[in-house]
Amino acid sequence: MRNHQRGLARGRAALAVTSAAALLGATACNGEDPFDGSELLVAAVWTGAEQENFEEVLALFEEESGHRVTYDDTGEDTAAYLGPRLEAGEAPDVAMLPQPGLMAEYAEQGDLEPLSETVLDEVDANYVDYWQELGTVDGHAYGVMLKAAHKSLIWYRPEAFENAGVEPPDTYDELVGGVAPALAEAGETPFAMCGSDGWTLTDWFENVYLSQAGPERYDQLLEREIAWTDDSVVTALETLAEIWADESLMHGGTDGAVGTGFPDCVTDVYGTEDAAMVYEGDFVAASAEEAGAVVGEDARAFTFPAVGDEAPVVLGGDIAVAMTEEEAAQELLAFLATPEAGTAWAQQGGFLSPNDNVDVEAYPDEFTQGLAESVHQAGDDVRYDLSDQLPSGFGATEGSGMWATLQDFLRDPGDPEAIAEELEEDAAAAHGNGSDEDDD
Known part of the structure; x- marks a missing residue:
């Protein structure tokens, strides 16, 4: 995630925390234990x-x-960190889980404690129903959504857009039919792709699908009320193919798109300037800065353009x-669910709260x-x-499931129906059942 400029607001928050620490330190020097x-x-x-x-x-x-409170770093693989500790009966009191699907797995195994009434009151007061x-898992509330990453952004080089005489588009049709061709005609390759990391391709799909099919259909696909062979999935794949099937729109063509990972794709835009745009979340900012760009000046972003009636979020x-x-673990969760905690964190930068x-x-x-x-x-x-809400074997595993199948589609976008069938087979296996396709 990026480390924003923190400004005066962060200074006031840091001063408050420093003053509190000084007060606690003085208390300790006087022989009183502040904890x-x-x-x-x-x-x-x-x-x-x-x-x-x-x-802080x-x-x-x-x-x-x-x-x-003592903080412990889990490393990149949270499940690998937690597994041995759970087996040894030495779980942390509070853990931050990166996927709702992982939360559901732990809840079903009996490894989580339901939220107390105090926490539920704070959550109810500060979070929308979604x-x-x-x-919530099987009617029991276990988690507080704490830190968000906005994954509906397309980052671009303003200089490239100026050279082509284009502005950020409002719709996907404008992106594909207007902005991308104009960039290509001006000698700017429109997109750097991050396809060697399959998770970036699931993000592409999710934005197109949410905007095109709508939130209700998105939920139905998640809950397997419709199959991955549904017409809405095929249509979304066809929409992706409007970009993925045109080698001239992607830096390095198909081979480059599949062979480049994150954050190298960001460097292709802001370091070597081999492409004009790259799709990914707000955390692109940190990689853009590492490539020498200044966020807000020569590294800017527009929201993923609307494919249907509304732009996706x-x-x-x-x-x-x-x-x-x-019991103190529940007290901490209640505190983290308050606007006070969210505001203190927001003031420091590099953070987005769902509160x-x-x-x-x-x-x-x-x-x-x-x-x-937004x-x-x-x-x-x-x-x-x-993908993060699906069983990890289908939605969040390198070399299999959605990641691998969408990489196959990026290599050869010629048969969306066949890819939809592969996705359905993978989903059925991960959920432990056969196809749930309806007759719609």
């Missing part, structure tokens, strides 16, 4: 600036509660869960304010990354 409550272990994937910012939020909780449902993110019966009561003005830059506003405006029509 007279429980000791909690919290595990998350964040490192560097992301970890530091989260630890945890410091506010420590100040208010008297509990001591986010509440996302943290797809989010990824992290869900906070309690993995022990420690509906975190004011957009809390964010330190106009770009993130715009992202937050999430608020989408309301219950916002959707979480589809």
Whole structure:
């Protein structure tokens, strides 16, 4: 994720935390233990600036509660970190899970504690219904959606657009039929693709499908109320093929599209300037900066253009869960669900909150304010990354399931119906049943 310019708002938040730490330090020097409550272990994937910012939020909780919190880095594979600890009976008190599908697996195994009434009250007061449902498994609420990644953005080089005389499009038709050809005619390759990482291709599909088929159909596909051979899936694949089947629109043609991963695809736009656009989430900003670009100036983004009636808003993110019966763990979840915690984190930058009561003005830059506003405006029509909600063997495993099948489609987009059938076979196997295709 990117590390935004933090501005005066972050300075005020840091000053508040520093003052609190100084007060606690003075208390300790006077022989009084400021931490007279429980000791909690919290595990998350964040490192560097992301970890530091989260630890400042945890410091506010420590100040208010008297509990001591220790942070542990899970590494990139959260499941690999948690597995041995669960077997040994040494689970963290609170963990940040990167996928609702993983949360459901742990809930079904009995590894999670349901949210307390206090936490539920905070969630009900601050989150739209969709986010509440996302943290629920079989009618029991386990998770608090804590940190979001906006995955409905196309990043571009303004210089390339100026050379071609084009503006960011509002619709997918304008993107494919107007902007992309104009860029190509001006000598600018329209897209850098990140196809060697299959997860980026699932994100392409999800944005097209959500906008084209609509939120209700998106949910039906997730719940297997319709099969992956449904006409809506085939149509979405055909829409993707409008770009993926045209080698001239992708840097390096098909071979380059399939052979380039993230973040090298970002470097293709902002480092070597071999392409004008790259699709991916708000976290592209950090890679663009590493390539030498200045976000907001020579690295800009527009929302994924509308394929249907409305532009899509797809989010990824992290869900906070309690993995022990420690009462203080529920207190921490309740605190993290408050606008106070979300605002303190938002002021530091590099963070987007799904909490509906975190004011957009809390964010330190106009770009993130715009992202937050789009999430608020989408309301219950916002959707979480589809593949991350599916069984991991189908939706989140390198070399298999959606990742591999969509890579096959990027290599050869000539038969959407056959790809839809492959997706259905993979889905049926992952869910442990046969095809659920209806007659629609």
